Amino acid sequence: MLFKIVLAMIAFAANSVICRFALVQNQIDPMSFSILRVLSGVLVLSILLMGSYRKSQIRTKLNWNLKHGFYLAVYIVAFSLAYVKIDAGVGALLLFGTVQLTMVIYGLCHGENINWKRAVGLLLAFAGITILLLPGSNAPSLGYSIIMVASGIAWAAYSISGKDSANPLNSTYINFVLAVPFVLIAGFLFAQNIHISWQGFILAIVSGGLASSSAYVLWYSILKQIDRIMASAVQLSVPCLAIIGGSLFIGENIGLRILLSSLIVLCGILLVIFAVPKKET
Structure with a gap:
């Protein structure tokens, strides 16, 4: 389970880096990136689906739910638009900070338990995120930050809906x-200055076909085995x-404060993962 979670989180982070790299290098416009990302995701998932049918020789019924597709679309479009002006790390911070808050509130409102160890873990993780936002770094654009928050709410809704997925x-x-x-x-509606280089095309395809579609199947399979609070924390x-x-691929600044906050966040996540509340008998 832990290996699956690590793999999914790496893929999620890769999406942030790939998208930001493509846009900051002006290799592609955000809407073209979004369209290619979702289309390549459909292509890869179609291949995986046909392979699973051939392997099992059993075709399960597909249950179509329009709102889930809408959540995914809002997340993808807002994600790309926000990364026009926001660094990869700061964007991921805004995105998954929003995801955590949304999913924790939803989980608590729907009866999920939280013991003191998990509470401490969540507070540690939140403290680490707060340290990242302390003055000392360039503040992100308010408008683009709001767009990323919208993307986070949509991703939280998408993750919550995946809890009941019978077949990821x-x-x-x-x-x-x-x-x-x-x-x-x-x-x-939002397309402006449409342009696609070969590098931008490849980056969008990699984002959709590998870091998104395949990783989201893995994420849905993980969601079936963990509660919403843990799901929010690991992200x-x-x-x-x-x-x-x-820092490695785009040259964005990294320092002691970032390393310290990252360590605090990871410690908090480990507490949440291993401090599972005991079920009442």
Whole structure:
């Protein structure tokens, strides 16, 4: 389980780094990136779905739910638009900080338990995120930050809906297919200065086909085995990974404060993961 979580979080962080790298290098515009990302996701998931049918020789019924596709589309479009002006690490911080807050509130409102160890873990993780936002670094644009927060709310809704997924591959395929028309409409409404280089094209395909579609299948399978509070906490590792990736591949600044906050976040996450509340008998 821990290996699956680590793999999924690395993929999530990779999306932030890939998207920011493509946009900051002006290799592609945000709407083209979003469209190629969702279309390549559909293609890869179609191949995986056909492979699973051939292997099992059993075709399960596909249950279509429009709102799940809408959540995914809002997340993808807002994600790309926000990264026009926000660094990879800061964007991931805003995104998954919003995700944590949304999912924790939802989980507590729906009866999920939280013991003192998990509470301390969540507070530690939140403290680490707060340290990242302390004055000393360039503050992100308010407008683009709001867009990223909207992306975080949409991703939280998408993750919450995945808790009841009977078949992660089927559900993810359906969600990507349903997201296509929403993303295309957004592309028509918000497209400006459309341009696609070969490098931008490849980055968008890698983001959609590998770091998104396959990783989201894995994420849905993980969500079936953990509660919403743990799901929200483990995703707080993504900003730390994105900050490191942004520094290595994009040249974004990294310092002692970032390393310290990352360590605090990871310690908090470990507390949440291993301090599972005992079930009442």
